[in-house]
Amino acid sequence: MSGMIYEIRDLRLSFPDMAHKPVFGAAPQIEVLKGLSFDVPKGEVLGIVGGSGSGKSTLGRAMIRLLEPDSGTIRFEGTDITHADEPALRPLRRRFQMIFQDPMSSLNPRRRVGGIIAGPLRLQGVQDTSAKVLEALDMVGLPRSFAARYPHELSGGQRQRVGIARAIALRPDFILADEIVSGLDVSSQAQVLNLLEELVRELGLTLAFISHDLSVIRRLCSRIIVMYRGEIVENAPTAQVFDAPQADYTRELLQAIPLPDPDQIWA
């Protein structure tokens, strides 16, 4: 074993460009991921940053195989899952989970919170689901009574906690978090980030955290991948990215961050 959760080589993925589809014949392809290679070691908190449309979500969704790449390889704990079909993926699915950006649309409005968290457990044949649901609610700091609530009865921050509870209930090895705080107000953002930090430590999770916000990434992540138009322009430890950025695009991003502490201006 290599100690790597993910090994990704020359990953390419394109979407059909429906806007330029000729009346007859196939639509031209737009390449969104242009040959990405990187590793994710066990226990790492990896930040993926880049502008809107740079392909961050597409990369994330390819990693947990919601999308199938055109070419290249994705190895998850040594297993090649690049083109694995759903039945082959099913046993692996409990080991990589995802937290979604929009906690409203990612929670089925017709299920109670308890059912939402229990769903993955039941599907994966876990015994004693109700105890596990309560445990998950405890871990994300929601009152147990929330199991009987519907998503629309919760605040944005609480909904995102439910999304986190659903993802950790199966005790996965890897979690993909795609812009999970961008829809929240500043104080809920901080709370959700604290919670995530805590869970990563307690459960020994490997986390890929997608964001367009470098200040959020800086707090949470040990390594940063910077994406620009479907390519990785920088892949380095957090400190190095902030102290000695290699790519021009990274420098641009850094300049766009508002200074975290106004006193620094005078220092």
Next chain:
Amino acid sequence: MRDARSRVRRPIGLRLWLSGGWITLLIIGAVLAPLIAPHDPLYQDLFAGRMPPVWVDGADPNFLLGTDSLGRDVLSRILYGARLALTVALVAGTLTCLIGATLGLIAGYYRGWVDMVISRLVDIWMAFPPVLFAILLIAVLGTGLTSIIIAIVVIDWTRFARVVRAEAMTQGTMDYVASAQVVGRTKAGTMFAEILPNVLPTIVALLTLEMGIAVIVEAILSFVNLSISTDAPTWGGMIAEGRTSVHQAWWVLVFPLITLFLTVLSFSQLGEGLKDYFDPVLR
């Protein structure tokens, strides 16, 4: 932790009470017609023809809503007519819903070539004018209860297919569907367990609307004598007969007309009411 978002018990709205009440009353009347109808709906008494309803001068208290020109009891005929109307509503409505909603759900969720085939079919189907279609079908199939039901199903499944497809498509793009895939739910499992419950209120509203439409179609076909061929009482038939003698005996026309109107209205209101009631999200 209690806040403003905690569960509010929603009162059952007035329109749900009224429409549900009328439909329930009608169903009881139809089922128990042989027991509660005061007279044989087919019994003619030419000496008791055109008796007015009880509250009008010169009425016979035996005939609550009066009699028609052949001396048949209007109330009994309405009750027996309800049996046919509700049978058509229930059977045609359910079949239309099953066929249309299933195709719409599959097209909207699976997309791809399945969607292409189903959507084309719906487009072609809807190019036919429905009334012409109905008359053509009855001409081919002959009159009778089964023919009416087949005609309604064949014409109206597209309404379900179209609406349910659009709804399923919207739901299919939601992240909760992706999240079901992330935990390994099968495609078909996702359709039934995640998408269907979200489309169900729309389906229920369409279903009751369709039942109302079925009642109207049955009445229209009876009105032009294309419904069932026996002389079993139908609301449409009663309206047709009542129309010819509206100046001498308005009640023969007015009572079945009111019953028809209330029934169709109740079905459509029931659907809207149920849709609101079952929606956990206060829209």
